Amino acid sequence: MNKGRKLLSMTGRFAFIVSLFFSVYVFAMFQGGKVSWTIFYMLTPFLLYSIILFVYPxxxxxxxxxxxxxxxxxxxxxxxxxxxxxxxxxxxxxxxxxxxxxxxxxxxxxxxxxxxxxxxxxxxxxxxxxxxxxxxxxxxxxxxxxxxxxxxxxxxxxxxxxxxxxxxxxxPNTTPMHYAPINAQYDRGSLASPFSLIKDTTMATGVRDYQAGDRVTWIHWKSFARTQNLMTKEFEDRQSEDLIIMLDNRESETFEEQVELTASIVEEASGTQSNIAFVSAGAETSVFPFINSADQLHDVFVHLAKVRPIPAEDVNPLESFTFTAVAGSVVLVTGSPDWPFVQSVMGFVKNRKSVICFVVVNKTVPVSERLQEQIRYAESKGITIHVLGKMQFSDAFKEVANL
Incomplete structure (x- = not known):
C-alpha cells in the first residue's frame, strides 16, 4: 500500500514538472517578448534536471x-x-x-x-x-x-x-575477581567432598624416593642411572570441582548487573581446574554443559550478550529440565531469591548447602522488605545468601571461600 502511494506521488510530481515545462514553453511562444523567454530559459535547466533525476537509477x-x-x-x-x-x-x-x-x-x-x-x-x-x-x-x-x-x-x-x-x-562487562573453589559443607562429614585430587602428569615439579604403589611410568630413570636408587617424579596436584553457574533471567531492576556478575564468574572460573557448566533459566532453559575451551567460553558470552529479561510467569520451570545432579556446587545469580524458584534449583545438586546464591541489589537504595523476607526464608532453608552491589563484585568469593 505504501509503495503504491509513493509510486503515485512520484508519478504525480513528474507529471507536474512535464506540464510545467510545456506550460512555460507555450506561454513564451504565445506571449512572446523578452520577459517570457527569459522565464522559460531560466526554468528550463531546473526542469530538465528534475526530469533526468526522475529516471536516474x-x-x-x-x-x-x-x-x-x-x-x-x-x-x-x-x-x-x-x-x-x-x-x-x-x-x-x-x-x-x-x-x-x-x-x-x-x-x-x-x-x-x-x-x-x-x-x-x-x-x-x-x-x-x-x-x-x-x-x-x-x-x-x-x-x-x-x-x-x-x-x-x-x-x-x-x-x-x-x-x-x-x-x-x-x-557484558566483566569485573576482575579472585575466584576460589566453593568448599561446600555436607551433613555427613567430608566423604562426600565435591573435590577430587588428580595428578597433572604433564609437569614434574621434583623427585622423591620410590614408594610401593608408584607407577613405573613415574620413575625418574635418569636419577636411577646416576645414583642406582629408584626415584619417583613428583607432579603438581590439581583440584577439580563440579560447578554450575546459573543466571536467573526473570525481570529485575538489576538485571544488567546480574549479567555482568555472571560473566565475571564464568570468565574467572573457566581459568581454574573446575568442571564448569552454565545454565540460563528463561523462557527456554539454555545449558552449556562444558566450558573447557576458548570457543565454548565464547559461546557463553554470545548468549550473555543476547539474553533479555522476561516476565516471571514466562520462565520455564526448572523441574521440567533434565540435568544430572552433581556432587559439586551451584552458584545462582538472581535479583529475587523467592523460594519457589530457589527450590527448583535443588534438582541440580545433591545437597542444598552447596547452593550459593548471589543476590544483586542496588546499594544506593534501601533493600525492600519483600526482598529481605525472601532472603531470610531462603537462609532458613539452608541456602547460603550473599547480597552484593556492583562495587562488591570483585570480592564476591572472599566470604564464600571460607564456608
Whole structure:
C-alpha cells in the first residue's frame, strides 16, 4: 500500500514538472517578448534536471560499511565508516544517507550522526564516519542504508535502500575477581567432598624416593642411572570441582548487573581446574554443559550478550529440565531469591548447602522488605545468601571461600 502511494506521488510530481515545462514553453511562444523567454530559459535547466533525476537509477549506488570491531564491551564506543560509490557521475545535489538500525535509540547515542547530509556532485565516492557512544549490551542489527536525493526545489524526491545487513555484539562487562573453589559443607562429614585430587602428569615439579604403589611410568630413570636408587617424579596436584553457574533471567531492576556478575564468574572460573557448566533459566532453559575451551567460553558470552529479561510467569520451570545432579556446587545469580524458584534449583545438586546464591541489589537504595523476607526464608532453608552491589563484585568469593 505504501509503495503504491509513493509510486503515485512520484508519478504525480513528474507529471507536474512535464506540464510545467510545456506550460512555460507555450506561454513564451504565445506571449512572446523578452520577459517570457527569459522565464522559460531560466526554468528550463531546473526542469530538465528534475526530469533526468526522475529516471536516474539510484539503485546503482553501492555501499560499504567498515567497523573496527564486531564485538564491543557494554558501555563502549563503536566507530563506523560508511562509503558510498557509483560508476556514473551524474551531478546529484542534496543527498541524505542514513543508517537504518533496528534499535532507534542508537541514533540518539550517536548524536544523530548516523544520518549524513551532503552534495554528491560529480564525485564517484563519498564517505563519512560516526561514533555511537555507550553501546548497550545486546545484539544490535543494522539493516542497511537509506538514500534520498532531491532536486533544487524538492519537486522530485527519490529514495533507495541499500541492503547492507550487519550485526554488532555488545558483550557484558566483566569485573576482575579472585575466584576460589566453593568448599561446600555436607551433613555427613567430608566423604562426600565435591573435590577430587588428580595428578597433572604433564609437569614434574621434583623427585622423591620410590614408594610401593608408584607407577613405573613415574620413575625418574635418569636419577636411577646416576645414583642406582629408584626415584619417583613428583607432579603438581590439581583440584577439580563440579560447578554450575546459573543466571536467573526473570525481570529485575538489576538485571544488567546480574549479567555482568555472571560473566565475571564464568570468565574467572573457566581459568581454574573446575568442571564448569552454565545454565540460563528463561523462557527456554539454555545449558552449556562444558566450558573447557576458548570457543565454548565464547559461546557463553554470545548468549550473555543476547539474553533479555522476561516476565516471571514466562520462565520455564526448572523441574521440567533434565540435568544430572552433581556432587559439586551451584552458584545462582538472581535479583529475587523467592523460594519457589530457589527450590527448583535443588534438582541440580545433591545437597542444598552447596547452593550459593548471589543476590544483586542496588546499594544506593534501601533493600525492600519483600526482598529481605525472601532472603531470610531462603537462609532458613539452608541456602547460603550473599547480597552484593556492583562495587562488591570483585570480592564476591572472599566470604564464600571460607564456608
Amino acid at each position: 539510484i539503485n546503482t549506488i553501492k555501499a560499504e560499511r567498515i567497523t573496527r570491531s564486531h564485538v564491543v564491551k557494554s558501555g563502549g564506543k563503536l566507530t563506523v565508516t560508511v562509503k558510498l560509490h557509483r560508476s556514473f557521475p551524474f551531478p546529484l545535489l542534496y543527498t541524505v544517507a542514513s543508517e537504518q538500525w533496528v534499535d532507534s535509540e542508537l541514533a540518539a547515542n550517536a548524536n544523530n550522526r548516523t544520518k549524513h547530509i551532503f552534495i554528491f556532485g560529480f564525485k564517484k565516492e563519498v564517505e563519512w564516519s560516526y561514533e555511537i557512544e555507550r553501546m548497550p549490551r545486546g545484539e544490535h542489527i543494522v539493516e542497511g542504508i537509506e538514500i534520498e536525493v532531491t532536486d533544487f526545489f524538492g519537486w522530485i524526491q527519490k529514495r533507495g535502500f541499500i541492503d547492507l545487513k550487519d550485526t554488532i555484539l555488545v558483550f
